[in-house]
Amino acid sequence: MAATTHTVTNQAPPLVEYDVFTADRALVEAVERHLDPALLDEARGELSAFGRSAGSSQVQEWGVQANENPPKLRTHDRYGNRIDEVEFHPAWHRLLGKGVSAGLTAAWVRPGGHVRRAAAFTVWSQVEAGNGCPLSMTHAAVPALRTDPALAAEWEPRLTSLVYERGLRPAAQKAGVLFGMGMTEKQGGSDVRANTTEARPLAEDGTYELRGHKWFCSAPMSDGFLVLAQAPGGLTCFLVPRVLEDGTRNVFMIQRLKDKLGNRSNASSEVEFDGTWARRVGEEGRGVRTIIEMVAATRLDCVLGSTALMRQALVQAIHHCDYREAFGGRLIDKPLMRNVLADLALESEAATTLALRLAAAYDDGSEQERAFLRLAVPAAKYWVTKRCTPVVVEASECLGGNGYVEESGMPRLLRESPLNSIWEGAGNVQALDVLRAMQREPGSLNAFLQEVGRARGADHRLDGAIKDLLTELADLEGIEARARRLVERMALVLQGSLLVRYAPAEVADAFCASRLGGDWGTAFGTLPHTLDLATVVERARAAL
Template sequence: MAASTHAVTNQAPPLVGYDVFAADRALTEAVDRHLEPGLLDEARAELSALGRTAASAQVLEWGALANENPPKLRTHDRYGHRIDEVEFHPSWHRLLGKGVSAGLTAAWARPGGHVRRAASFIIWTQAEAGNGCPLSMTHAAVPALRTDPELAAEWEPRLTSMVYDRDLRPASRKAGVLFGMGMTEKQGGSDVRANTTVARPLAEDGTYELTGHKWFCSAPMSDGFLVLAQAPGGLTCFLVPRVLDDGTRNVFHIQRLKDKLGNRSNASGEVEFDGTWARRVGDEGRGVRTIIEMVAATRVDCVLGAASLMRQAVAQAVHHCTHREAFGGRLVDKPLMRNVLADLALESEAATTLAMRLAAAYDDATGGSEEERAFLRLAVPAAKYWVTKRCTPTVAEALECLGGNGYVEESGMPRLLRESPLNSIWEGAGNVQALDVLRALQREPAALNAVLTEVGRARGADHRLDAAIKNLLTELADLDAIEARARRVVERLALVLQGSLLVRYAPPEVSDAFCASRLGGDWGASFGTLPHSLGLGTVVERARPVG
């Protein structure tokens, strides 16, 4: 009986076998906008190849398997020797290896490298977000190591390599390495000045012995780690190799892996140092200033990661509603559903556009632009605060567009939802970002000037944007109880940045809807409350991943 009655109808086909890059209009236009013409053809071909791979049935299966089979900690071998190794499913290694070979750790060694890498990051982490962590840490270690030219000369070629080598052996014998980071301790959290890990100088200049713990160590299976510890001269940054030059394992005890809400394919652990050998990076007492370059780069990746999750969630929602029929027609053609989808598409496009602007600024700042460096100082924490905050409600609403189908694990939407809060928490949660913005406003006037110059490029193009800029300036002029208002200030700052970019670069239907809702106040408390008179069908069509 079941065989004769179980005819499956009115179900959307799987969103598979398409080009993730080419289908993303906001991303392709950002790449065209920010890359020099001489790099475009090569970059577009490279990104489309990665886009097709990311949406292939094989890679999507790798992502599912890596999540269903999370990493396991092996503290000892069969003879009782301490090994502290993390065992991953083969699918994890395939995903991570492809990410490395696609250049997601090579931005510093390529022309236009940050824009190309940012686009690749958005594409690749749509297949599985977990492998973004080691890719991000490895990429971000480079600017921190550059504070020590000798260390940078030794390690940077390995970090920017496009070869994935998973074996634990001395870095000098590897074609490519991965890096992790250890800042957080259980008694201090974001307050790293409260760290208690001690660094004792050894006889060889620049070498130390570490004793202490890290409550969160990112990617504990990596070849090296940047960590903070208290040296005689104060809080200092250190490089801890996993394996020493003579082939022996450094003292790096992984006590346990974290059992996390999402990001389950990736390992995060608690580690202990007990006479652990380390090299100093930068001067004693300058640990925060040294490692902050790594933190800034990983915060950009939080924005990229949130944009990636939003794009995949919106693509799934639009795809489903394009194929699903209810109440006499396709869902995508129903006015109320079209309003919801358009609202989601606006959030996704604004996130992608701002994320790619940050990547372009990184390319220019690396090339010596002081104005772009100042722009990043304020724009990065503001974008990190706002874009990552918008990720969870966006993914949750997109899931709801699929109804009960979206609540089922096989749809992939629950995995996106579990992942969605991570980027807001990682590398400093909302209050940390808001306070960082205040510090930049108070101590670095060039940063505010650079951001105001950026948003001012769209002045006069939309009256709602002009009014929002004016209101922001009023907020900034009133320093009374500014800390209590910090979130409001940062939110407005991020929104005028997004509005300015969309007014200049997005189609009129997109910028009009964004300014009317996010800046003009004609927006409700949930998605799907855009003014009905706007060209919402065009906005939704722009977000459709495949025909």
């Protein structure tokens, strides 16, 4: 029993039993903007149901359980047989199963699939980010396999299935499968052309035997993997099934699981190949080109994942400040706290609007939109994932000491926040990829500038930023050393253009004044006090 002196007051209740999708006005409006009207009613219903599930106390508890009980590696069975299995807590399987059944691996075969999936992925990643890895890998494997029609015909129906089947069995015996990926090695990291894993051709056309290692192999419990290895014709992409057609297990030795800062519920591993059977995907020597579409899709998921983390950190901060009273009133009504919350809300809405615009470009699929994605995806991946950690840190501070305590959930968000800026190519890789795209595919820059130019004349600060960007693009001297600065400006101008066109005037005005107009300090909460910050915060608060 509690002591009579111990009465709990002035504490915010848990943020549960709410619709994660409907509460996010920026996300709802983006879906309505980019989705075919004929699909809207169905999509709203699906996403709202998924949002209610994500906001339920039961599913929130699964997220906690999955992180408190990380996966375990079992290299051998009790008799000494090598099995290389990863065991997960039941909560992990429940989360992953719900993600699969919600279509998070089926975007390529559904009308408006990428916009619907992007919204659902943003909702689900607010519950538990770790299960997003296998969902992302499985989703992204489809375009890589489509370079080989025979492989695509065999595997795509399983990859895009809405059925989650755990356990290692031949893929042909399962209604749905998951995919992982193994690209990097100890000596190369992002420089995959330095890979040393060898692929020796076998008698059957298109089949090989692999020998080597992978320093990071995502989702090692999966049914198949796309990996890069050196074939006689150069670096090549291969499909490695976990279990062979006759039921025997392929040689896939999991040496250990990574002990990571965050993403604790998800298994990342080091694996060895030694006579491992594989099928070639695409042509020999064109491994990077074959797998690049997979990389682009997972980079968009990095944007979505960071967007989700920022949104969840923001709503937790707003929820706390809505209930917490100090110095004679609610925190949310204090001018300085309102400034902080509004600043965080701008970052969240800008990320959401950009992420869904990229998803819509995937659904469109035209040459113009593909050119736009070539530049916009790495730029967005660079900037949005970089903004995630400072946003989460500031949102945690809104809770005071409570935000530093594990039970608040904020430390888990904070540990997760740096991941997406590292995964699928860290900041320098993204910035250099933008330069590479501009140099090798000039159409990508034209498409980007056309997109940005659609908002010209609507805001003088945006117009000035576009002019400055064009000046910077015209100066090629020392461009590699200033690539980060250039890509940051590109991302901000793109976000500003989208917000000016689509967001409420209060949001667009505040973004352009601070991010583009220079009326902003070095920390959050330094927006011009003359802006309508109460409206910005209330929009982010929405239906919480």
